Amino acid sequence: GDSVTQMEGPVTLSEEAFLTINCTYTATGYPSLFWYVQYPGEGLQLLLKATKADDKGSNKGFEATYRKETTSFHLEKGSVQVSDSAVYFCALSDQASGSARQLTFGSGTQLTVLP
């Protein structure tokens, strides 16, 4: 079945540091890929997405490129801020599944950014 393997956390960085959170996936079809973020006390929010190979999703300074050859969707940000502290989840939606949004998530990565 489908699966998502995500970089183990927690990750602690200083403000303005470069961020990479690794994500690789296994899927039988042609999945769409997502990064969700959960800020403290809030629900999951879609951060960015890519629906086909070589697509780059971007939002709020975060980027991730859909790499089919390496089955990866790594999240990057050039300069993190304290406000980026949150839990980040990589996820996929396999178009071949019966449910349009039966998302398969990774285990989440807790990011803490120190001032």
Place this chain on the structure above:
Amino acid sequence: EAGVTQFPSHSVIEKGQTVTLRCDPISGHDNLYWYRRVMGKEIKFLLHFVKESKQDESGMPNNRFLAERTGGTYSTLKVQPAELEDSGVYFCASSSFLQGAKGNEKLFFGSGTQLSVL
């Protein structure tokens, strides 16, 4: 516009008791999903409603879990009797069919219910 609302935000119960979680989706959203995150691990799909009908309940762990969505509005997820391994965060999400093809559907998540079974 109100977002997806979940009640309660936290629940602490003893093993063997019953707990009912509630989710109020965004008004007009036909799709409603339940997910849960156990022991800080990956978030796993539980089931999917389209209006009041269960479209996919392949993720429900066992028959101690019962989900309903009477009238196609809010949904409840009842755990009876609760076991220790049921502890975790239960998320609800909703979306509208009007958002277009599968690739463009956007899920809106609630902030979750933290369930602790002691």
